[in-house]
Amino acid sequence: MQGGRPGVRRVRMIDVANSLGLSRATVSLVMRNSPLVSEATRNAVLAEAERLGYIYNQAAANLRTQRNDLVGLVMPDVMNPFVAEVSLGVQEVLGEVGFFVMIANTVDRVGLQRQILGSLVGHRAAGVVTIPALTATADDFAGLRQSGLPTVLLLRRIDGVDLPFVGTDEAAIGRLGAEHLTAVHGCRRVAYFGGDPLASPRVGRMESFRRAVTEAGAGWDAAWSQPLDATADAAYRRAAELLEAGPPPDGVLCHSDNVAYGLAKALRLGTPEAAPCAVLGIDDLHQSAMWNPSISSIATDPVELGRVCGRVLLAEMGMPAEGSRVPPAPEMHARASCGCHRATRPAGRAG
Amino acid sequence: MQGGRPGVRRVRMIDVANSLGLSRATVSLVMRNSPLVSEATRNAVLAEAERLGYIYNQAAANLRTQRNDLVGLVMPDVMNPFVAEVSLGVQEVLGEVGFFVMIANTVDRVGLQRQILGSLVGHRAAGVVTIPALTATADDFAGLRQSGLPTVLLLRRIDGVDLPFVGTDEAAIGRLGAEHLTAVHGCRRVAYFGGDPLASPRVGRMESFRRAVTEAGAGWDAAWSQPLDATADAAYRRAAELLEAGPPPDGVLCHSDNVAYGLAKALRLGTPEAAPCAVLGIDDLHQSAMWNPSISSIATDPVELGRVCGRVLLAEMGMPAEGSRVPPAPEMHARASCGCHRATRPAGRAG
DNA sequence: CGTGGGTGCACCAATAGCTTC
DNA sequence: TGAAGCTATTGGTGCACCCAC
Incomplete structure (x- = not known):
């Protein structure tokens, strides 16, 4: 105050x-x-x-009417372009029906997240969309549940929380990656590189990816599949370290495009000395098509994901919501980093 | 409602x-x-x-006390990593003294911006930090001024608005770029590539850049210095177009790192056929050190810029604010894209 | 077309009641 | 009996919506 x-x-x-x-x-x-x-x-x-x-004085009016047009979008990292793009979709759907979407940044800290959610409840916000902080537990959402504030969980699942959830189809992402690396590129030894062990997307993707590659007869590289911060820098350092110890797997599915950037750098992909390793990212950030080499990536239209999330929240608030409430299916956008195109050729974003 | x-x-x-x-x-x-x-x-x-x-019920309490802890951060593009990082600094300083910072996205549309600012005034927010939409005019801030809501303008200047302003030192950025290209790399013909003509940073940077390179005896490439959307994609397309018509200048200062990414791609920097052109970005995004080739960039600590902005807002609200209220000075982080390092060598972010 | 009285929820200043020494 | 220290209360206030007339 x-x-x-x-x-x-x-x-x-x-x-x-x-x-x-x-x-x-x-x-x-x-x-x-x-x-x-x-x-x-x-x-x-x-x-x-x-x-x-x-x-x-809108605040006074809100007090009387018991209504509010503020919807909070609570997320751990505003700097993540994928998440930023999701916010566009949420804003689009909710803005259309008169809501006012504002973003609060938890910086992935549970304490701050708890404070922010508490503040939104106290301010009698109309609804909340939140990507839980990594170390969040069901307890952190008990207050939310009890308050009855309409809430949608986005992207990260939390055990024991029965709030509506919207996220990408992690199993499909894992299968897509596995299929591309084994069937198209004939990889014999693969890994899932990067991502925090607490992040539910990592778990879901890696599980289905591992199952699919194993069925296809490829080996699993455990050393390269250890968890890791999902930043380019961390990925670069880890990859450089692992490359000292020996050759990389011949196919890698990265937890995100950011991770792929770091790995590509370490592998010197796009240079004459490049290691023979097919690299796939996930998210298909706008920049990935610009990268050298252009980064192959599994895309899940983040804006549409945001729209879906907005619609689910509307439903949660008891309002009519036209349009799909099913997250978009992931798509493979093959480019140079896996070997689908020549390294120095530009490639459009649509793959 | x-x-x-x-x-x-x-x-x-x-x-x-x-x-x-x-x-x-x-x-x-x-x-x-x-x-x-x-x-x-x-x-x-x-x-x-x-x-x-x-x-x-915090809202009811706020009504009585005539106080509010909500500070709005109104910006045109949450997907811009530089801006996102600035928001971290703002949040840090204001959060420390109990304010609750939330971000609203105008998507660079004046209509939406007007609506958002009006909403913040109506909700009796404690303060506002805003990066004006590109086409914003003094009129768009008349209501804000009249309401007395403490406001700080960030990064983009608007003619005829006498609100406190915090932004990077554009003249210094232009001079740094000019000096590096002419004195270090001996460029003879240079350009300022990209940026919207309405954005005040472009005007300030280009002016001082052009003056400095002219004084150093280098020529000015007007065709390459035309305004342009500040996205990697637009930069790539424009550069590819210009390269059809003839050779590029031998030194280019790009409006942002994003623009530099597109240009580097078009020039095929880092490949054997690369054009002999020194490329500088501005912002020094985290990714720039990871790029292939690593992108040389002029950095202005965005987090510190955000902190400064937060302190200026505190002062505007009549609260004590410890620490500097002067934006950080820009620094040159020389890497591979201008020729300072070998293209395939990794380079740390600190230059 | 326009009005009065009541309501939404909590803060604030002034004050009253109770111990305790 | 009185001063000092706590604790808890009353009545008024902030600003605008809503119903009934």
Whole structure:
């Protein structure tokens, strides 16, 4: 609680009313664009409000109506372009029906996340979409559940939380990656590279990926499949370390495009000395097509994912929501990093 | 205005009070952690509140106290990593003193921006930090000014708006780039590539860059210096087009790292057929050190820029703000794309 | 077309009641 | 009896919506 601005006395609705010899109810009707007021009165009120510097107090109105148009989007990393793009879709769907979407950044800290969620509950927000912090547990969402604030969990699953969940089809992603590496490129020894062990997407993807490659007869490289921060820098350092110890697997599915960037750098992909290793990313960030070599990636239209999430939240709030509530299916966008195209050729984003 | 949840009757402070035979004032004191209440009473109140499912209504409290802890960060593009990183700094400084920072995305549309700013004013937010939409004019900020809501303009200047401004030192960036290209690499013909003509940073940087390179005796390539969307894709397409028409300048300062990525791709930098052209980016995104070739870039610590911005806002709100209120000075981080290092060698972010 | 009275929920200043020494 | 220290309460307030007339 901060930020009171002393000094200038605020103008209230009743001041406008008194100044014109009207009642506050009339002024209220004007402010809400009600047709129950004559054109003449309306104009007089608007003019007087303008003259006095009156500013409608939405907060007071919200208190009375028990409604709010604020929807909180609580996420661990605003710098992640995939997540940022998801937010566009959420905003699109909810903005259309009059909600006001704002983003809060937990920086992946449970403490901050708890504080933010508590604040949204306290402010009586209309709804919440949240990507849980990595170390979050069911306890962190108990307050949310009890408050009845409509909530949708995004991308990361939390054990024991029975809130609606929207996320990518991790099993399909794993299968797509496995199929591409084994069937198209004939890889014999593969790995799932990067990602935090606590992140549910890693678990789901890796499981189905491993099952599929094993069925296809390829070997599993456990050393390269250890968990790891999902940053380019961490991936680069880990890969460089592993390359000291021996040759890499001949096919790698990376936890994200960011991870793939670091790995590509370490492998010196696109240079004459490059290691013979097919690299796949996940997310298909806009930059991946620009990379040298262009990064092959498994895409799941993040904007549409955001839209789906918005629709699920609308449903949760008891409002009509037109359109699909099923996350988009992942697609393979094959480029140079796996060997599908020549390394120095530009490749469009659509694959 | 949306999102009323009917059904369950909410528990109010007075319900807790009645249930215990206390007054609402006492419950209020407990909720605010006041020392004016005995330990026994406090515990009883907390237990009863928990049991009844009472949830403190921050909005009602805000109405009474005329204070709010919400600070809005209104920006045109949450997907821009530089901007995202600035938001971290803002959040750090304001969070420390109890404010709650939320981000609203204008997607660079003035209409949406106007709506968002109006909403923040109406909700009586404690303050606003905004990166104006590209086509914004002074009119778009008239309401803000009149409302007295403490505001800081970030990164983009708007003519005729006398609100406090925090941004990078564009002149210094231009000079740094010019000096590096001419003095270190001996470039004879240079250009400023990319950026929207309406963006004040482009104007400031290009002006000082052009003056400095001219003084150093280098020629100016007007065709390569035309304005352009600041995306990697647009830069790639424009560069490819210009390369059809003839050879590129031998030194290019790009409006951002994103632009540099597109240009590097078009020039096939890092490949045997690469054009002899020194490329500099601006922002030094984390990824730039990972790029192939690693991208030389002019850095201006975005987190610190955000901190400065937060402190300026605090001052604007009449609160004490320790620490510098001067934006960090830009620094040259020379890597491979300008020819300072070998193309296939990894380079650390610190240059 | 326009109005009065009541309501949403909690803060705040002033004050009263109770111990204790 | 009185001063000092705690604790808890009353009544008014912040601003606008809503119903009934």
